Amino acid sequence: MWEHSPNRHSRSNESIGEGLSYLNLDNRTKEAEAEPVRYRLFICTLLLLLSLEWIYPVTSSGQQGSERFLLVMAGLTGALLVVGLFRTGWIAGTLIRLCIAFVALCLMYGGQDPLGWGITYPEMLMSDLDTFMQSGHFYSIGTETRGFCMMLGWSMLITSVQSLVLLRLSIMLFGGATLVYLMLLESLAGLDVYTSIVRSVLWIMLIQALLQLLRLSGGVTTPRYALNPYGRWSIATVLAAMAMISFSGLPGHFSSISQPERISLDEIGERLAHWAGYNSGDSIPATASVTGYSTADAPMGAPLTQGDTVFFVAKSPEPTYWRGETRSYYNGSTWSDPAQSFETASPSGLLRTDGWENQNYWTRIQQTVTMQREWKGPNPLFTGGMPLNVSFQDSESVNEKTMLSLLSNRDSATLWLSGSGRRVSVKRYAADVMIPTAEPEHLRLLEAKQRSKDPAEIRRTYLQLPDSLPGRVRSLADEIVKGSETRYDAVHAVQTYLANHAEYTLDTRMPPRGTDFVDDFLFVTRQGYCNHFSTAMVVLLRAEGIPARWVKGFGTGQLDPKVPGQYSITQGDAHSWVEVYFPGAGWMPFEATPGFVIPQATAGTDAGATLLQDAGAQPQLDPWSGASAWLLARAQAIVAAPWLTATALAAAAALFAAVAFGVRRLRPALPLRLLLAWPRSSFPDRERLLRAAAPVWPALARQYGPRPPGMTLREYAASPAVAAGTDSADIARFAADWERLLYGPERPLRADSLDFLRRALRLARRLPRR
Template identity: 25%
Template sequence: MKAHLNRFDFGLLLLYGLSFLLIWEWLRPVKELTETGNIGVFIVFVFIALLLSLLGVRAFAGFCIKSLYILYSVHSLYYQGSLLNFSWAGSFIKDLKANFGRIWNAQWIELDDVFRTLLFFTLLWIIAYLIQYWLITRKRIFVFFLMTLIFITVLDTFTPYDAYAAIIRTAIAGFLVMGMLTFYRLVEMENIKKSFIFTRKWMVPLAVMIALSSALGYAAPKAEPIWPDPVPFIKSFNSESGEGQAGIKRAGYGTDDSRLGGAFLGDDQVVFTTEIEEQHYWKVETKGIYTGKGWVADDERANTLDFSEGTVPPMLSFYDTVPSKKRTSTVHNVLDYSHIQYPHGVMNIETDDFYLYRLNQVTQKISSLKEFEDSAPDSYTVQYRSPSFQVKELQNSSAEEDENLSESILADYTQLPSNLPPTVKELALEVTEGKESWFDKAQAVEEYFRMNGFVYDQINAAMPGEDEDYVAQFLFETKRGYCDNFSTAMAVMLRTLDIPTRWVKGYTEGEYKETLKSGKMVYEVTNNNAHSWVEVYFPGVGWVPFEPTQGFSDNVTFEYEVESETSEDTEEEQQVAAEAPVKPEVETPVEAAGTTTSGSMASWFQNLKTLLSLNMKNVTISGVLLGGILAIIFLTRKKWLPFYYVTLFKMRQKEEHFPEAYRVLLMQLQRHGLKRGKDQTLREYAKYVDQFFSSRDMGQLTAQYEQFLYRGELKEGTWAEARPHWESLIKKAG
């Protein structure tokens, strides 16, 4: 085929033209889906690269032409003055050095636009080379054609890009290229003389077949799909139940928590975005009755209170005696949930329109109503008090000293099922042994889950059987689960110690997006950020959040007072924030069995995840570039491996290295396309190779190799005598 394709004819021109259209399909979505401008500059570069290959321009000249075009494009896009006025070159070289230093230091976000443009040009250069390699050398383009179809269909499915016409164009161009390459392969393999009449007999039916099939496919009525579309299937889960079809659970807020456990699927559907002054969790509701399988609310005691904007919600978060700072956070709803997400310590809810708010005093759930019907505001601002809990006050808190501690709080929030296994209380007593105050006991239980073999796992979480308790199964059998397991286990363990505790549902702060000029941070909260944690009641203080789940932190501040007279080494009071590393907004991936996640490791993973999320575009470009380089190295191995082996075996001069060199030659010949038959002897194969290359080298090498096989040794000087024949063959096979 090389002899045919090296001649400039219409078929070769058509092949390159169709290949250019396939590459163009990769560039079309870039302008629509990214902030990349001047996309025409890159399209022209691809055209020039393929044209140089089509015209057979020598590699060095082509390199110079493409490099000059890249320099011209970069100069016109980012620099002033004339290209021939080299005053800009110093700044350009300085930018290159700076960016290579940033790559070395993994400062991906700081790469400037000039360097990113160069990387994109490099990627297109690699793709253009691969096209030439597939057309001329490999004579196959199916892989690239398939990758193009997959790329377009994925974008059409998961992004706003409309690929309806692109799929048709790609299919037509791809099948034409594959049909033409098949023709050229047959001409070469069968040594057929390519004439105009013979070519027409192949190409005309090919064009007619593709044209008719495309027209029929476009015009024919389309049947309904046999299999359901997986995207709607994933997104069609009931948003209220937290379960999908066939009982498949997914991440997200749901109202039914009566049966916890089992695996669930992630869901990155955005629920709301926020503008906040500091990180905090978002509460939705609490549950107070543990059944042994999950949580339910006491509907018999449920009563509601209505309040309006400017009124403090009629519920207790913590008492006014707790030091706090006033803060505001703004929520922009994406999903139309009629409930309000709010921080701990909420004081007021403001909206642009008039809304009435209804509080369920049992679940602490706040619903928004417009004209007395459930309605979700587009956005709202919550004012709240951010507390700093005094550890000394928490440690001194007791039921005897609190007049506000009613019997109902103790009864409602220490409830446990009668069939709770006694081993749960025994473990709670063991974990809190030596602890006197409720606070110390709560901290001991919270810390217990950060070690002792517990593993965060959202896939292999067990579902308790009919005779099993959800908490007992987690504590003593699996030690594997997600937030519901950890939070429920802590709440139940504290209740066995008669410490009032409630189970809280809501969302973590989400994923950081940007910082506004006002100083507020923008976060995006998705279904993956749905979370549960624990609140413990302390007499005289109120409800205090705790976070037992590995890798998560609720950002609650505890202040420890250290008196100067209690220690000679202490000169002033110290304030210690008992905060774990920033939690991941998407639930942590499954860990290996028998491993634990320390706070430092969770922080490391979170920092890595934040870095990747903020630099996804750069990471993607770098990954594609690296993948392209590795692909070129792999696909061109037939070219460079011979030189590698020649260099390698120049250092291996002993006779014992000859058999190894012979086997390497066999592998290289296979890569070249000279396949050895299943029942073909080495002598027969050597004759076939020598006929192909019009040489006698393979026959001589094979005779010497057979002597080694039969005698088990080689005469002195055999490898030195065989080396020129071996090098000649392995270079020809390159």
């Protein structure tokens, strides 16, 4: 019935028995286990490189902090893989991995003092949990806690993948997921991932080839002379994989190959929509991306849908745009500001003393902002102009702590809540700000009177353009501003051109891979929302030597008809615009998007004009639905009723005890039942069969006594104590089948496996349990 391969293994029955007594399903000696450690370490190194392909594409845009993120995630992944090489219990392994993730979190957000930051983080974590329980929204927690959740999820993924690779000896599932992920990055985010895909294919081929030797060897001990099979196989695998990758690129050196058509999920969706009966002009709604504010510097151009969640409520004597952040560095796909530096604000709240309130082009007003939810760092504070001072509307002690967490940048007029150290939350604050009142005639005359050039620092920072910017963008800028006598005239000319040659819409697409965002907007699509128009305006002005910067924040919001001077600002009011530098006056705001008006802008602007609601800035997702709110309400109701809480706890304890008793009673029969109901046509391999039936041996030892040293399994089954029992026939047959299965073919016949499992199940039911 069973095939027998006596030459496959050469171990003694005694060594077999010792291995079984410890339930070591690998059935190798310590010497054989130690031999492939370096080989498995090599496999894990390649797995590390493949895992980093998930991270590298999204950190290769040059934005601030990307290098630190990549290094920390690489260290975290490497540490997890090293821990996975050792055998630990699940409790110890979980604790070790949790500690590794926490260390990585401290290195990520701790700045120059990771240890000190780590000591204060538990307080931040408890505050975030309290905020989450009150709001029921994941986005309400701080950036650090969201990062911690991400690292814990990454740790679970890497641990599972490593177990799949080393135990199941297959990389195809994770490798396939990696390739799909990279192609989605290319299609949806417009990132250049071609080299990452090539590298990933190389890592997948190497890992799978190395795993194949473990499949073929089956754990056989090899002699220690010359170069062992692991070294020879590794060298041959590396050379073969490199040769295949190199050979795949040879046709491009001998013949001209046309550029492959870009794989785009948007185009696939448009074709399916057309096939379903939509016209070519119809759009497919992007229900996953909702307008809102985000501090992330992600590639721009994704389609959006309008959001209506209230973000904050503000009181202001004049309608204003609400500045959040400014950006000075454009890389062809997104904005960042790696050179921007902040300093701790004055404890008194005074931010600047340069006399702006005395200039003829600005006026001073006071505004009050009330956030819809607790606002924590690292995040910007929103003001309707250039801030002069800030006061937090709390007790003096809380106000003092908050001021210590407030950072200010005078050059960009940006306020920022620090995310390091003792983090505090902000709900309400007041600020004195300067808003511009200059009219077009003032700005035109100012340039003639000043006769001064832009400061060197301004030109060095706010004239930057990427070297890859297409020449036709610069040529277009020359054509637009031709004939402009003043800087204001040039700015107005760019505004007019964008209004006449582009259309406002939220139904957009990401630019093709390797395409400049502005070039694609100006010459290809000619459609977009505020990010498209404002970025194009800044680039066109800089191409003409006019310092300009990109600003993102919120529009005016909706005026409350019942409360004078009170505005509700929603996620749908998120917006981006432009500020242009005028020597002698400073940074003046300009609206680039057609149909939108900056209330405090130049002459002819009606300060009380009703603005269209823009869907700008970066997309933000709301991952929580009404189900979370329902669960939170039920939990609060249970806590409010003590008797109901006690009943629920008692029921939960009884259910847990019943489940524990059931699991204890079914073990080890449960794994055997599952294998007997195996749904696939191909039955589990011999390692799964042996692992499922292994608990029978400890049960036999408890029933008939332990097996004496030196006694084989068949001798133990034929011993007087076992032979006198009622299950002696099944035990003898089980021992014989066990040895045949252990030394037999890799995958035995299904009928033989079923017979073996049924016999093991009968014994598991009759023998005593722990």
